[in-house]
Amino acid sequence: MFGSQPLAERMRPRDLDEFCGQEHLVGKESVLRKVIESGNLPSFILWGPPGVGKTTLAGIIANKLKRPFFHLSAVHSGVKDVRETIEKAKKQQFFNQPNPVLFIDEIHRFSKSQQDSLLSAVEQGTITLIGATTENPSFEVISPLLSRCQVYVMMPLDEKELMTLLDKALKKDIYLTKYDIRIEESEALMRVSGGDARKLYNALELVVSSVTAETGSEVIIINNDLVLRYVQKNLALYDKGGEQHYDIISAFIKSLRGSDPNAAVYWLARMVEGGEDPKFIARRMLILAAEDIGIANPNALLLAQSCFEAVNVIGWPESRIILSEAAVYLATSPKSNASYMAIENAQAIVREKGNLPVPLNIRNAPTKLMKDLGYHKDYKYAHDFPGNFVQSSYLPEELKGTIFYDPGKNPREDEIRKRLADMWKGYYDYNR
Numbered sequence: 001m002f003g004s005q006p007l008a009e010r011m012r013p014r015d016l017d018e019f020c021g022q023e024h025l026v027g028k029e030s031v032l033r034k035v036i037e038s039g040n041l042p043s044f045i046l047w048g049p050p051g052v053g054k055t056t057l058a059g060i061i062a063n064k065l066k067r068p069f070f071h072l073s074a075v076h077s078g079v080k081d082v083r084e085t086i087e088k089a090k091k092q093q094f095f096n097q098p099n100p101v102l103f104i105d106e107i108h109r110f111s112k113s114q115q116d117s118l119l120s121a122v123e124q125g126t127i128t129l130i131g132a133t134t135e136n137p138s139f140e141v142i143s144p145l146l147s148r149c150q151v152y153v154m155m156p157l158d159e160k161e162l163m164t165l166l167d168k169a170l171k172k173d174i175y176l177t178k179y180d181i182r183i184e185e186s187e188a189l190m191r192v193s194g195g196d197a198r199k200l201y202n203a204l205e206l207v208v209s210s211v212t213a214e215t216g217s218e219v220i221i222i223n224n225d226l227v228l229r230y231v232q233k234n235l236a237l238y239d240k241g242g243e244q245h246y247d248i249i250s251a252f253i254k255s256l257r258g259s260d261p262n263a264a265v266y267w268l269a270r271m272v273e274g275g276e277d278p279k280f281i282a283r284r285m286l287i288l289a290a291e292d293i294g295i296a297n298p299n300a301l302l303l304a305q306s307c308f309e310a311v312n313v314i315g316w317p318e319s320r321i322i323l324s325e326a327a328v329y330l331a332t333s334p335k336s337n338a339s340y341m342a343i344e345n346a347q348a349i350v351r352e353k354g355n356l357p358v359p360l361n362i363r364n365a366p367t368k369l370m371k372d373l374g375y376h377k378d379y380k381y382a383h384d385f386p387g388n389f390v391q392s393s394y395l396p397e398e399l400k401g402t403i404f405y406d407p408g409k410n411p412r413e414d415e416i417r418k419r420l421a422d423m424w425k426g427y428y429d430y431n432r
Contacts, residue, residue, distance in 0.1 A: 007175075008201040011165070015064065019053060020168075020197070039065060042128070042150055044130060044152055045133060046058070046132045047134075047135075050199075051195070051197045052195070052197065054132035059103070061101070062101040065098060065101075068092040068101070070127075071105070074106040074107055078114065082118060086102070086126060090126055098128075099128045104118075106132065107141065108137070109277075116145075118145060119148075122149075135277070155195075157193075159190050162189075169204065176208065179212070179219070179220055182220070185223040188224035188227035188228050192231050206230055207227055208220055248267055249271070256288055256330045261327070264331045265327060272320050279311060282304070282323065288304075289301040290340070293335055294338060295407070295413055295416065296334040297334055303329055334412070335408075336409075336410055342405035343404075349402070356398055356399065357396060358396070360376075361376065362394055363376060364376070401428060403428055403429070
């Protein structure tokens with residue numbers, strides 16, 4: 001009914017003036033637009049969520065600068081494909097001609113060896129690399145390659161931009177313009193798109209095609225109930241690029257924090273079946289181990305770190321077993337956010353009080369002048385005292401007695417609280 005090309009492809013913009021969103025990058029006075037218009041294009045990485053125009057923007061740039069354009073997907077390409085493409089790029093180079101553009105979609109899925117194979121070509125100017133990633137390039141792109149690339153952050157489209165795209169499709173698409181389509185309510189379309197233009201267009205096309213197939217009517221009134229009825233019935237149960245991605249990882253983390261291993265393993269299975277990146281799951285468990293378990297079980301952080309390293313070595317699908325073991329361990333561990341709250345409290349005081357002076361007795365004194373000024377004077381070396389402890393002042397005078405770390409209510413930190421109360425009696429009130 002609507003041809004072989006999906007609506008998102010039919011509506012793909014062809015130049016920067018048609019491009020919707022990312023004004024901070026491609027607006028009239030923006031940094032990337034100025035770079036493009038100068039013709040001196042560096043290698044760079046576009047980092048942002050799905051459906052915000054990373055692939056489209058790369059194509060527009062290559063077309064505007066009249067450069068040969070090579071497109072690889074990290075999901076389907078290996079080192080051999082990269083080297084063959086670089087060889088083709090070399091053959092495209094002529095005297096004083098600009099470098100061909102090599103666009104690599106989902107570059108974060110390239111292994112270290114695959115990324116290594118790009119280095120010399122980028123460094124020698126054989127190609128101008130444009131990478132696209134939904135993951136933080138600081139974690140997913142090797143340092144030598146990252147240091148040779150600019151990183152530009154792309155943002156989810158806001159409601160105004162999504163409505164602009166919607167209006168454009170209804171007025172210009174070769175198929176949709178054959179119908180009398182009226183938007184009575186748009187909240188559901190906005191919600192299911194989650195700032196993703198592709199999902200917006202997919203949802204719109206799904207609703208229109210479903211209504212026309214069922215009723216044969218050329219008048220279509222789109223409201224929230226209509227959208228949810230067709231979209232919820234047809235969309236996949238898990239979409240790692242959309243709203244459910246965030247809902248399910250949130251459910252997973254809250255289940256771990258809530259000490260429910262059964263729920264944690266269920267949400268883990270949902271992510272595994274949905275094709276989630278195992279490193280993303282392992283990284284979130286690392287954060288939880290420090291933030292929500294902390295000193296209550298210090299081994300949790302070690303196990304989470306081992307899990308993260310192991311999934312990089314083992315690969316898929318066996319990594320799911322390692323993730324499950326780590327999830328069950330973290331879920332069944334005692335919980336404490338005391339260390340997390342300690343740094344939160346300390347940062348709040350730093351922001352409020354500014355840079356308070358370091359007490360003279362604990363300042364470094366490498367020169368005679370510093371010693372004469374009282375630096376390091378009366379410092380008490382803990383190991384010179386029984387039990388390797390002596391009460392001394394380590395905080396700025398204004399913060400004397402302030403407790404930032406308040407031990408949690410669990411067996412390990414109960415012992416820590418008692419020990420601190422005995423050691424710091426009269427200075428910190430740990431028995432409050």
